[in-house]
Amino acid sequence: MSSAAEAAARTAEALEQSAGLNATLHWSPELLQAEAKQAEATRAALGSDPALFATPVAVKDNIVTVEQPTTCASKILEGYTSPFTATAVERLRAAGAIVACKTNLDEFAMGSSTEHSAFGRVKHPEFPDRVPGGSSGGSAALVAAGVVPVALGSETGGSVRQPAAFCGVVGFKPSYGRVSRHGLVAFASSLDAISIFSGTTLDAARVLQAISGHDPLDATSLPEPAVTVGPARESLAGVRIGLPVEYLPADLDPGVRAAVDRAADVLRSCGAELVEVSLPHTRYAVPTYYIVAPAEASANLARFDGVRYGHRAEARGDVAALYAATRGEGFGAEVRRRILVGTYVLSAGYYDAYYRKAQQVRALIAADFHSAFGQVDYLLAPTTPTPAFKAGEKTDDPVAMYLADVFVCPANLAGVPAVSVPAGRSDGLPVGVQLLAPYRKDAELLELAMAVEAGMDRQAEVR
Amino acid sequence: MGERMSIKAEDVIRVARLAALDIGEQELPAVVRQLDRIMGYVEQLSEVPADQKADAAVVGPASVALREDVVAPVPLAHPPEAMAPGFIAGFFTVPVRNTLEES
Helix, strand or coil, X not given: CCXXXXXXXXXXXXXXXXXXXXXXXXXXXXXXXXXXXXXHHHHHHHCCXXXXXXXXXXXXXXXXXXXXXXXXXXXXXXXXXCCCCCHHHHHHHHCCCEEEEEECCCXXXXXXXXXXXXXXXXXXXXXXXXXXXXXXXXXXXXXXCCCCCEEEEEECCCCCHXXXXXXXXXXXXXXXXXXXXXXXXXXXXCCCEEEEEECCHHHHHHHHHHHECCCCCCCCCCCCCCCCCCCCCCCCCCCEEEEEHHHCCCCCCHHHHHHHHHHHHHHHHCCCEEEEECCCCHHHHHXXXXXXXXXXXXXXXXXXXXXXXXXXXXXXXXXXXXXHHHHHHHCCHHHHHHHHHHHHHHCCCCHHHHHHHHHHHHXXXXXXXXXXXXXXXXXXXXXXXXXCCECCCCCCCHHHHHHHHCCCXXXXXXXXXXXXXXXXXXXXXXXXXXXXXXXCCHHHHHHHHHHHHHHCCCCCECC | CCCCCCCCHHHXXXXXXXXXCCCCCCCHHHHHHHHXXXXXXXXXXXXXXXXXXXXXXXXXXXXXXXXXXXXCCCCCCCCHHHHXXXXXXXXXXXXXXXXXXXX
């Protein structure tokens, strides 16, 4: 058996064993072996091992592939298969990787706990009564469980870094436009970014090198070649790291606070200077996000009407009744809520008060980052206010759920790159810290993150 | 934004119609409550003075890179005719309807 075929067989076994997590939506041993054959063919054509040869990669089920369905964990897309494959997936295959499976998510990537999937919630791999975070919870759980070394997720408001922190793995969101969005089912187009889960920062860098670079099929893709990430920074002499005071409130979970302190110590021991900075509009990030993202979602999800894609209701009457019945029964509660909010804030009489206001504040949030990066090179902050919460704890109050994203969504609003690295455990539960860099400084950010990762014991109690 | 009016059932019904989304009568009270909670929460943006402005948030490339305006093969796994119920001479077709009364 070839090495790629062996990797595919091992992955199939691991996927079988991890079925209880409910982290996967589509996979088969046959497709895995076909992927392995393709990886071998890529190697043969190249004459050497491609960069990600025989590396199994799980792919969030809102990233389209020809070989398997793409449902976005929604009944409305049940059984839908795309006629084309996402650029990021094509590039993974060109680098010799094996697409292992499509992973479960909050429906259309709307959620922070992967409890809003039409196909059931994803369990935290270590604490089954807790959530793995979301919306890319399936991808996070599979990497944390060791089923795959790397996985693709997507971020609109922190949907990779937050579950990465909850599950104790690395979660990297590139600069907006760094990775092509072609083939990522659109949620909020000005925010969406294909992002990476991995066990180590080095693996995240390897995947970024493979999938980044300009793509003419995404008009917002950066006109730059693929990123090259260097080795971990050895000395941080002369590097200034900002600790934003707004990210360290008095009521922050003590374990999370201790993890940030520990990361700060690691950075100091490498020679970096840590200084307090202020991002004064941080408190408005969640309300701004929950106007901008639903507004864009209400437009992007208008295409799911029962005529062009997937599920169609048994409706009588005119075409408008068919649309409304299909969408009413095809979308889950959270997606419907966001479509309603988005439609409300864009409707006549409310547009200026909500949508235009949110755009004004979004600009102020981006300006906060610009100003902070005038004083420091990078920022260090907690990824989440608490470790993973219990399943069902926040499902009755949408705003309580939204606040789980309070520290992650500002980077999406500003478009800057950010990475969450495991920083220890609080009462046994994984916690993460995030590092943020100026726009387009993705490689430099990962080199810094490698240094932080090297100095942290991710299994140690921090409290 | 001034004093916010709370969200009422008729607001949800109006927005649901705009969004082409059926909301069942039984679930309407819960949807009204949740939307009111969300809109009440985002209301805090009104604290930010209208004259406090920054340059528009720029994410992504400085300019949108348009593709060359040339006809090229569509990079699909299956040709369009394989996905269409009918396809003649490069065009999608719909089935013949013999009479208007058929439906």
